[in-house]
Amino acid sequence: MHPSSVMRAASLEEAVEVLAERGPSAGVVAGGTDLAVRRRRGLPVPEVWVDISSISGPARDIVRSQDRVVIGALATFRAIAASDLVRRTLPALYQAANIMGSVQIRNRATLGGNIGNASPAGDSLPPLIAGDATAHLLSSRGRRDIPVEDLFTGPGQTCLAPDELVEAVSYPVLEGAWSGFRRVATRASHDISKMSAALRATLEQGRLAAVRVALGAVAPVPLRVPDVEAMIDGRVFNGALLDAVGLAASRAARAITDVRSTAGYRADMCGEVVVELLESFIRDRRDPSGRAGLQQRRA
Numbered sequence: 303m304h305p306s307s308v309m310r311a312a313s314l315e316e317a318v319e320v321l322a323e324r325g326p327s328a329g330v331v332a333g334g335t336d337l338a339v340r341r342r343r344g345l346p347v348p349e350v351w352v353d354i355s356s357i358s359g360p361a362r363d364i365v366r367s368q369d370r371v372v373i374g375a376l377a378t379f380r381a382i383a384a385s386d387l388v389r390r391t392l393p394a395l396y397q398a399a400n401i402m403g404s405v406q407i408r409n410r411a412t413l414g415g416n417i418g419n420a421s422p423a424g425d426s427l428p429p430l431i432a433g434d435a436t437a438h439l440l441s442s443r444g445r446r447d448i449p450v451e452d453l454f455t456g457p458g459q460t461c462l463a464p465d466e467l468v469e470a471v472s473y474p475v476l477e478g479a480w481s482g483f484r485r486v487a488t489r490a491s492h493d494i495s496k497m498s499a500a501l502r503a504t505l506e507q508g509r510l511a512a513v514r515v516a517l518g519a520v521a522p523v524p525l526r527v528p529d530v531e532a533m534i535d536g537r538v539f540n541g542a543l544l545d546a547v548g549l550a551a552s553r554a555a556r557a558i559t560d561v562r563s564t565a566g567y568r569a570d571m572c573g574e575v576v577v578e579l580l581e582s583f584i585r586d587r588r589d590p591s592g593r594a595g596l597q598q599r600r601a
């Protein structure tokens with residue numbers, strides 16, 4: 303299916319007015335990297351494309367606002383991958399932005415589009431969930447906020463109303479927090495994750511705290527795993543903890559077998575990757591100058 307018309311919006315406010323007028327047959331296009339693929343494959347795309355790609359200003363900005371970092375929905379992955387603010391405050395998102403797609407894709411692909419596309423394998427989603435991020439939504443009826451972890455209802459589906467879009471995403475700056483992202487994929491670029499994970503934590507008097515763990519591509523939606531978090535929170539890091547966490551993370555997966563991987567492999571990788579992230583955290587804390595290492599594992 304091809305769009306029957308494309309309307310260029312001068313602002314997000316104008317875009318949501320058009321969405322409200324045109325009803326469910328209309329949809330926004332930002333970088334177009336997902337929508338172009340859908341169109342090429344003959345999959346359903348909106349009849350009316352409301353093009354928000356040329357909107358400038360706050361919709362593209364990445365700024366600190368008091369104790370939060372706010373990222374406009376039109377911020378590209380290239381901008382996020384180059385942001386020192388994101389690198390310092392949510393390294394997991396910075397790492398995901400640096401390995402997603404290819405340079406050409408990162409130049410166009412937006413954070414809002416990654417959320418709107420709602421793929422369980424969307425690489426920004428585990429980092430945002432692990433970072434306690436909130437999505438700021440806009441419609442012609444006003445604004446509302448939803449935790450990113452509550453946005454997704456199924457593969458390709460969100461709880462956004464047809465006339466609603468993501469205006470921005472923000473996350474709290476947690477002093478002293480570490481975060482990391484890993485994904486398992488066959489190739490370094492032009493590939494979709496077989497599974498991915500993000501972990502955020504702090505270390506307080508030798509004990510792990512403020513723990514968040516999120517998994518991608520192992521369930522119909524990106525998944526926060528409170529059971530695994532509860533096992534880590536308040537504990538001292540040691541080998542026994544790693545074994546238990548690995549097992550729990552594997553069990554948390556609700557993976558399916560598809561063209562990219564098998565359910566069993568994905569579940570195994572959940573355990574391995576979450577353990578790797580915990581080990582990286584402890585290594586970085588012991589040697590703050592050290593690097594966390596590769597964010598992607600070939601498989």
Ligand SMILES: Cc1cc2nc3c(=O)[nH]c(=O)nc-3n(C[C@H](O)[C@H](O)[C@H](O)COP(=O)(O)OP(=O)(O)OC[C@H]3O[C@@H](n4cnc5c(N)ncnc54)[C@H](O)[C@@H]3O)c2cc1C
Nearest residue numbers: 332333334335336337403411412414415416418419425468
């Ligand atoms: C070759 C290739 C490689 C890729 N590699 C990766 C990868 O490694 N990791 C990964 O995660 N993704 C990857 N992708 C997928 C894609 O690039 C991302 O999902 C990207 O972030 C989509 O952003 P966009 O601006 O291009 O979205 P668009 O294609 O413009 O839109 C995608 C969907 O989101 C909706 N949307 C757009 N903006 C908003 C908004 N502000 N609010 C609400 N809904 C909105 C649209 O209506 C549409 O349904 C890849 C794609 C290609 C073609």
